[in-house]
Amino acid sequence: MKPFSFSKSDKVSKALSAKKEAVQFLAGGTNLVDLMKKNIAVPDGLIDISAVLSDKVEAQTVNTRIGAMVRNSALATDPQILAKNPLVAKAVLAGASPQIRNMASTAGNLLQRTRCPYFYETSTPCNKRNPGSGCSALHGEQRMSAIIGYNDACVAVHPSDLCIALAALSASVNVTDKGNKQLVIPFKDFHKLPESTPELDNHLPKDAIITSVDIPDNPFNKHFAYLKLRDRDSYAFALVSVAAALELEGNRIKDARLASGGVAHKPWRWQKAEQYLKGKEANAATFSAAAAMVADEVKPLPGNGFKKVMLMGAIETALQNCLTA
Amino acid sequence: MGLFNAKNKAAAVLKGRVEGIAKVTGAGKYAAEYRVDNMCHAVFAGSTIAAGTIKSIYLENAKQVEGVLAIITHLNKPGVPGFTTEAKIKDTRAGLPLFHTDKVYFRNQPIAMVVANTLEEATYAASLIEVTYEEDKATVDFKKAHPTVPLSLQGRERGSLDAWSSAPVVVDQEYDIAAEVHNPMEMHATIAHWTAADKLVLYDKTQGVVNVQRTISKIFEIPTENIEVFSEFVGGGFGSGLRVWTNAVGAVMAAKQVDRPVKLMLTRPQMFSLTGYRPAAWQRVKLGADKEGKFLGIHHQGKNGTSAFEPFQEGLTTITRMIYNFDNLKAEQSIVPLNLGTPTWMRGPGDCTGAFAVECAIDELSYQLNMDPVALRLKNFAITHDPENKKPYSSNFIDECITKGAEMIDWKQRKQQPGAITEGDWKVGYGVAVGMWGAGRGNASAGISMEKDGTMTVKTAMTDIGTGTGTAMQNMTHTFTGMPKDKIKIELGHSTLPTAGSQGGSTGMSSISGAVSAVCEVLKKQLAAYAAAINPAYKDAKPGDVLLSATGVSLKSDNNEFVSLADIWQKNNLTTIAVKASSGPGAERQQYAFCCSTAHFAKVRVNTKTGKVKVERAVCVADGGTIVNEKPAANQISGAIVGGIGMALMEEIHPDDKLGNLVGNDLAGYHFAVNADAPMIEVAFINKPDPYVNPSGAKGLGEVGIIGCAPAIANAIYNATGKRLRDLPITPDKVLI
Numbered sequence A: 001m002k003p004f005s006f007s008k009s010d011k012v013s014k015a016l017s018a019k020k021e022a023v024q025f026l027a028g029g030t031n032l033v034d035l036m037k038k039n040i041a042v043p044d045g046l047i048d049i050s051a052v053l054s055d056k057v058e059a060q061t062v063n064t065r066i067g068a069m070v071r072n073s074a075l076a077t078d079p080q081i082l083a084k085n086p087l088v089a090k091a092v093l094a095g096a097s098p099q100i101r102n103m104a105s106t107a108g109n110l111l112q113r114t115r116c117p118y119f120y121e122t123s124t125p126c127n128k129r130n131p132g133s134g135c136s137a138l139h140g141e142q143r144m145s146a147i148i149g150y151n152d153a154c155v156a157v158h159p160s161d162l163c164i165a166l167a168a169l170s171a172s173v174n175v176t177d178k179g180n181k182q183l184v185i186p187f188k189d190f191h192k193l194p195e196s197t198p199e200l201d202n203h204l205p206k207d208a209i210i211t212s213v214d215i216p217d218n219p220f221n222k223h224f225a226y227l228k229l230r231d232r233d234s235y236a237f238a239l240v241s242v243a244a245a246l247e248l249e250g251n252r253i254k255d256a257r258l259a260s261g262g263v264a265h266k267p268w269r270w271q272k273a274e275q276y277l278k279g280k281e282a283n284a285a286t287f288s289a290a291a292a293m294v295a296d297e298v299k300p301l302p303g304n305g306f307k308k309v310m311l312m313g314a315i316e317t318a319l320q321n322c323l324t325a
Numbered sequence B: 001m002g003l004f005n006a007k008n009k010a011a012a013v014l015k016g017r018v019e020g021i022a023k024v025t026g027a028g029k030y031a032a033e034y035r036v037d038n039m040c041h042a043v044f045a046g047s048t049i050a051a052g053t054i055k056s057i058y059l060e061n062a063k064q065v066e067g068v069l070a071i072i073t074h075l076n077k078p079g080v081p082g083f084t085t086e087a088k089i090k091d092t093r094a095g096l097p098l099f100h101t102d103k104v105y106f107r108n109q110p111i112a113m114v115v116a117n118t119l120e121e122a123t124y125a126a127s128l129i130e131v132t133y134e135e136d137k138a139t140v141d142f143k144k145a146h147p148t149v150p151l152s153l154q155g156r157e158r159g160s161l162d163a164w165s166s167a168p169v170v171v172d173q174e175y176d177i178a179a180e181v182h183n184p185m186e187m188h189a190t191i192a193h194w195t196a197a198d199k200l201v202l203y204d205k206t207q208g209v210v211n212v213q214r215t216i217s218k219i220f221e222i223p224t225e226n227i228e229v230f231s232e233f234v235g236g237g238f239g240s241g242l243r244v245w246t247n248a249v250g251a252v253m254a255a256k257q258v259d260r261p262v263k264l265m266l267t268r269p270q271m272f273s274l275t276g277y278r279p280a281a282w283q284r285v286k287l288g289a290d291k292e293g294k295f296l297g298i299h300h301q302g303k304n305g306t307s308a309f310e311p312f313q314e315g316l317t318t319i320t321r322m323i324y325n326f327d328n329l330k331a332e333q334s335i336v337p338l339n340l341g342t343p344t345w346m347r348g349p350g351d352c353t354g355a356f357a358v359e360c361a362i363d364e365l366s367y368q369l370n371m372d373p374v375a376l377r378l379k380n381f382a383i384t385h386d387p388e389n390k391k392p393y394s395s396n397f398i399d400e401c402i403t404k405g406a407e408m409i410d411w412k413q414r415k416q417q418p419g420a421i422t423e424g425d426w427k428v429g430y431g432v433a434v435g436m437w438g439a440g441r442g443n444a445s446a447g448i449s450m451e452k453d454g455t456m457t458v459k460t461a462m463t464d465i466g467t468g469t470g471t472a473m474q475n476m477t478h479t480f481t482g483m484p485k486d487k488i489k490i491e492l493g494h495s496t497l498p499t500a501g502s503q504g505g506s507t508g509m510s511s512i513s514g515a516v517s518a519v520c521e522v523l524k525k526q527l528a529a530y531a532a533a534i535n536p537a538y539k540d541a542k543p544g545d546v547l548l549s550a551t552g553v554s555l556k557s558d559n560n561e562f563v564s565l566a567d568i569w570q571k572n573n574l575t576t577i578a579v580k581a582s583s584g585p586g587a588e589r590q591q592y593a594f595c596c597s598t599a600h601f602a603k604v605r606v607n608t609k610t611g612k613v614k615v616e617r618a619v620c621v622a623d624g625g626t627i628v629n630e631k632p633a634a635n636q637i638s639g640a641i642v643g644g645i646g647m648a649l650m651e652e653i654h655p656d657d658k659l660g661n662l663v664g665n666d667l668a669g670y671h672f673a674v675n676a677d678a679p680m681i682e683v684a685f686i687n688k689p690d691p692y693v694n695p696s697g698a699k700g701l702g703e704v705g706i707i708g709c710a711p712a713i714a715n716a717i718y719n720a721t722g723k724r725l726r727d728l729p730i731t732p733d734k735v736l737i
């Protein structure tokens, strides 16, 4: 690891004024420190921001506010989250391990970097790690790669579970930029597709800090499911995951949310399928038609054709599980 | 280094592992945890190509890093005598002649080593080394490479292929398995300390201190007795500790160069390339039977990957000769050189891979015959005699294993028709397979020193790699002498203790039990001789008649003839009694064949929508002879089954065909089974002593627990779905498509 300076900040404004391109914020460190050990992130300095940001979940008039420093483990067991947004708790618990969740922060989870195996192997070309060097995954191992929204520059996926639930629930991200201006970024616009800048995972302004995440109050706390398919039952990233939630009137679907992880460079909302589900009867035929619509949208790479079939099965199963949850 | 069970004091603890408290409190020291004064650190820089020649190495930036003491490459290395000729390299069994070649054989091959005051400095400096290469085309993909490699006859052919060319029922299929990595928790690490110009102390992660002594002695040409090796606590091995790897060789070189003790611990990604793995294999099995299910013949072909600089052949077809009566048998094998590190033995080596092909082929045959696969196996087992050498088995209870296992899993619930049990989106199926492993025994020595207060320390150089060797030694000493367990201390894993072979190949228990039995006899004889000076009844006492207690000795006789230890010590003017004995296999090996066996049963659920396979129940009945201590024995088997689930469903490491790097070479990218993947594991033992193997009657259990586990799961998946998957691991994508 490259030698670096370390400081601890006690105020957002101070943290922001100390922030520079080569100086990074440190929250739980579960991703950043790994990247530093592998010489993928090589900051000159770290600013520990764990004391400057809220670690509370607060009910507000029309939403629930999650402080940027709320640890994943605390989020998954918070009574308000469990009552109002249990889908979030389910998604968090599907990720990482208890030890990692104890350290991992909410903001850090949003900003965690891809798990594309080539991104981690510094001796291989990778546009995300080393812009312009090429994409090893494009002609390599694609088991963990995207099936939608990718381009030749990068076929990686966003690895978070929490973010899939947040995307499904139309959350928004509260940010303070370098000039101390406060911004609200809707979740769907927070992460980005690779475009011509695969080195950037999101639209967080340069040197800005995330202060909290808001989830608007919603009717999706009764019929919901988070299904994560992976190569082992714990401590593995998703091959595909599905966050599904239904608002039901009797047996009729009033509103629906459907999002997936493991499929794209950002958490992916299946809006066409959501529209289709609205007003339909909640039954196996409806669910399989929704899954088929999703399958129509995806374009697997040569090495991950299975993901299309798997995703269809996962969507049907997740929607079905909404009825029993 | 202290007593293995020094921390176990409370009475309650005596029920568990003798080293349990030391392990859970962190008091037990693993190789990298020793502190040696003035120690510094070495770190390898690895090659970034998989094949070629090093053209230049630029060290200037690395040298600038604070704390760097030396950087060793093939251009400036201190010469190592064992690496000077091809013949010597072969003789040392070191494998890679570290820093004695400009050739690159695989990616991550160590091409430079930084020695620095701290680990951080060494690691950082290693990242600054710049290398240029002349790159050659690398071959890393086993599946692409093997078809062009010819097979050759492996072992004697029994009967002929022609004899069953018109067999009415034939299975002829190919089976593949991906490479797997041992991944013990503890990294391979060595601390090397030259205490004089030709004297070396090593703290090493190994399964055998004597093997380390011998190998390092050959490589550096110093006498074995000048090399002291500590390996008291070992954080798992699964076979990766049966060789001496570059971490040991590098640490010794570095320590010489900087004239200070040096620690070299591999990183997890380096563990994937530098400490062996179970090689990828291809197999083809052709199996014939008559209409009643009697096996007529088998033709078993197999190839496994190896490195480009060293041959390693798996015993893929060994198991084919063991379990069943095949009058006609032909085996062929070959190895496929690849630009990867050298593979090595991994739990159940060879047999585990071989059994996957043979046991699946037998399952396929059972469906063709429409016959229960348990009945089919029972019909064809070779129970009384080893079918290869015709020697009588000393004991063989594989038939009892399979019968008992079938009862435990309620085999009656299984449907012969695949895909017959459906629960919502899930299909349910049952599978069976068996495993066998030759019950070996090696030479081993043990010593006992005894104090006046009855405290005994039982000693051996053998390591305990988590298998419970120390606990078994305490149990056996208690059984053989009668001394209460809390008086029995254990010392092991150190080369100055009575010599013993490596803990591997399931021979540890078998070998050490003979030595412990022998040394207990010697001790009892000795005590009887001392007691005879007080009580003449002891004059001609046989060791078997002498019993120890915490306070004295007695004779198996009407009035016990008790003599106190205090009197014995006083009368004979004793301080410590020290005895030693060796034991090993003998003539029984000529007369009998020895085996241990398992029957594995699995009940699986397969989700037709998501491809998810869930092992719902795993049942294993094992014949390991006498079970010296049931807890660690059952622990061996259940751990092996978790390994078997990994082999069946998720474990694989494969290189990128173009770049040659191992994709996902860390514990997040490489999936072995975790608790969530493990079902209810039900283990039972036959627990009958083997009459000839050794004095304890215990046969080994380390390997046989995993052999047959993966095919039982693959067979259950077929029974559940009607889909025959012949390519391990069976990940959800293969189930779906």
Ligand SMILES: Cc1cc2nc3c(=O)[nH]c(=O)nc-3n(C[C@H](O)[C@H](O)[C@H](O)COP(=O)(O)OP(=O)(O)OC[C@H]3O[C@@H](n4cnc5c(N)ncnc54)[C@H](O)[C@@H]3O)c2cc1C
Pocket: A024, A025, A026, A027, A028, A029, A030, A031, A032, A033, A034, A049, A053, A068, A072, A094, A095, A096, A097, A100, A103, A104, A105, A106, A107, A108, A109, A110, A111, A112, A159, A160, A161, A162, A208, A209, A210, A211, A235, A236, A237, A238, B668
């Ligand atoms: C082995 C392993 C398995 C895992 N498995 C999963 C999984 O299955 N599913 C899953 O979702 N996740 C998984 N994770 C990822 C884990 O969730 C993330 O590492 C964690 O959420 C990151 O949070 P952190 O607080 O530790 O971030 P850090 O590592 O501290 O920071 C990550 C990045 O965010 C930046 N940052 C942090 N806070 C702020 C802020 N407030 N404002 C601006 N920038 C900020 C940092 O500068 C850094 O660039 C796994 C991680 C590991 C190591």
Ligand code: SF4
Pocket: A114, A116, A117, A118, A119, A125, A126, A127, A128, A129, A134, A135, A136, A137, A138, A153, A154, A155, A156, A198
């Ligand atoms: S997919 Fe993206 S992260 Fe992976 S190698 Fe290509 S550019 Fe790098």
